[in-house]
Amino acid sequence: MELSVNYLGVTFENPFVLASGPPTANGEMLSRAFAAGWSGAVIKTLIREPVKNLQNRFAGIRFGKDIMAFSNIELLSEQTPEQWYHDIRSLKRDYPEKRIIGSIMGDAKNRAQWLELALGCQDAGADLIELNFSCPHGYPEKGKGAAIGQNAEYSAVITRWLKEEKQLTIPIIPKLTAAVTDITHIGEAVAEAGADGLCAINTIPSLMGFDLKTLKPRPSVAGYTTAGGYSGAGIKPIALRCVSHLAQTPALPVMACGGICSGGDAAEFMLAGAPLVQVCTAVMLHGFAMVTRMKKELLQFMAWHQFSKPGDFIGRMNPLVRAYADLDPHYAVKARVDADKCNGCKICYTSCQDGGYQAIKMERKKAVIHAEKCAGCSLCYLVCPEDAIHMVEL
Ligand SMILES: Cc1cc2nc3c(=O)[nH]c(=O)nc-3n(C[C@H](O)[C@H](O)[C@H](O)COP(=O)(O)O)c2cc1C
Numbered sequence: 001m002e003l004s005v006n007y008l009g010v011t012f013e014n015p016f017v018l019a020s021g022p023p024t025a026n027g028e029m030l031s032r033a034f035a036a037g038w039s040g041a042v043i044k045t046l047i048r049e050p051v052k053n054l055q056n057r058f059a060g061i062r063f064g065k066d067i068m069a070f071s072n073i074e075l076l077s078e079q080t081p082e083q084w085y086h087d088i089r090s091l092k093r094d095y096p097e098k099r100i101i102g103s104i105m106g107d108a109k110n111r112a113q114w115l116e117l118a119l120g121c122q123d124a125g126a127d128l129i130e131l132n133f134s135c136p137h138g139y140p141e142k143g144k145g146a147a148i149g150q151n152a153e154y155s156a157v158i159t160r161w162l163k164e165e166k167q168l169t170i171p172i173i174p175k176l177t178a179a180v181t182d183i184t185h186i187g188e189a190v191a192e193a194g195a196d197g198l199c200a201i202n203t204i205p206s207l208m209g210f211d212l213k214t215l216k217p218r219p220s221v222a223g224y225t226t227a228g229g230y231s232g233a234g235i236k237p238i239a240l241r242c243v244s245h246l247a248q249t250p251a252l253p254v255m256a257c258g259g260i261c262s263g264g265d266a267a268e269f270m271l272a273g274a275p276l277v278q279v280c281t282a283v284m285l286h287g288f289a290m291v292t293r294m295k296k297e298l299l300q301f302m303a304w305h306q307f308s309k310p311g312d313f314i315g316r317m318n319p320l321v322r323a324y325a326d327l328d329p330h331y332a333v334k335a336r337v338d339a340d341k342c343n344g345c346k347i348c349y350t351s352c353q354d355g356g357y358q359a360i361k362m363e364r365k366k367a368v369i370h371a372e373k374c375a376g377c378s379l380c381y382l383v384c385p386e387d388a389i390h391m392v393e394l
Contacts, residue, residue, distance in 0.1 A: 005276060005310050008173075010099055018278065020103045022284055033291075037292055040127070041101065043087075045077055047104075052075075053078065058071065058072050067285055069235075071231070072203065073138070073225075084124070101129065104131060108143045111161045114158055118168055119168060129171070134177035153189070155189055156189040156193040159172065171196035175198075176242070176246075179204055198246050199255040200254060205230070231281040239257065240256075240268060243256045260278070263293065270313060272318060331393075333376040339388075344362065347385065359375070
């Protein structure tokens with residue numbers, strides 16, 4: 001089986017790419033990531049003005065041992081563009097088979113800034129360039145980051161500046177934010193302006209919480225906080241929606257990003273149309289070595305379905321994602337309990353009583369469905385921890 005993919009004419013040895021963030025903070029980290037098996041990396045976003053990061057800039061929500069929701073108020077690269085150009089050159093020399101994606105951010109109205117950073121990355125050897133139109137904190141208030149990605153006109157103007165520059169020949173990929181009414185509207189505007197591909201999504205605006213013992217906000221910077229960017233496993237469905245929609249409109253090749261933690265997650269985004277998947281938060285929590293497991297899981301999925309290469313399944317599920325009005329209102333299912341598996345925990349009973357149709361009764365310490373009351377909502381199936389309930393088609 002083959003894992004390599006072609007994205008905008010560039011071959012990646014596998015679909016797993018590091019997203020721009022702390023794991024791609026400098027060349028030394030990228031070289032360790034490449035040695036671990038990542039096929040490429042998006043560098044931490046370059047910006048002309050020097051970055052000084054706040055201390056205490058992360059917060060998270062745990063579910064059991066795992067951090068499912070992550071929030072940050074980190075800014076862009078602490079390295080200067082010149083340091084990055086040096087690092088990109090060294091990495092291209094040491095890892096010619098790996099792909100480096102530059103990532104840049106400029107002012108919304110400063111053409112020269114965008115061109116300088118884009119050409120700098122290209123001249124250093126970057127294969128592709130991401131345009132950061134999507135960072136939700138620190139920059140929007142200065143008219144940058146998500147302030148650009150939330151405005152179709154600004155996004156298109158900057159994309160056009162770069163596409164009109166004859167010396168810039170590598171593909172450019174706006175990285176979009178989900179914090180818009182309709183991401184396909186922004187996608188269409190940048191496609192019209194000449195974007196070669198798209199990346200979706202960046203972190204999502206959020207306020208992580210307050211510590212109820214100390215009454216300090218999280219994260220606390222000298223007792224205060226600010227809205228940050230939400231990432232990690234919990235944002236996967238939001239990212240999947242964006243990728244699936246963008247893969248259909250404007251149908252430019254999409255790099256998926258957001259909540260990808262396993263080879264199975266990667267397979268889902270590929271089924272939704274993304275040839276490449278990017279990972280940030282999961283690597284911050286588990287390290288570069290996780291790519292070995294992700295590749296194995298993706299290969300297992302492919303073997304199960306007898307896919308020999310990613311091209312056999314990229315985008316395959318999108319025809320099944322329809323408008324609500326196009327779903328069959330006559331389709332009917334009912335819950336059925338496998339009595340051998342039911343342990344009488346009553347979780348389904350409580351959910352059905354208080355969040356459903358009162359269609360479950362407990363009889364001799366087993367859940368029993370009263371078919372005439374079951375409305376086929378599937379809540380009991382979802383909450384059963386024993387896999388004892390199935391929805392059966394009528
Ligand atoms: C701490 C942190 C810093 C980030 N910095 C950048 C950045 O400099 N540029 C950028 O385009 N995205 C940045 N991101 C966003 C990630 O690239 C990614 O889009 C987002 O975290 C969703 O993916 P994930 O759920 O795999 O983390 C950052 C994310 C985190 C958590």
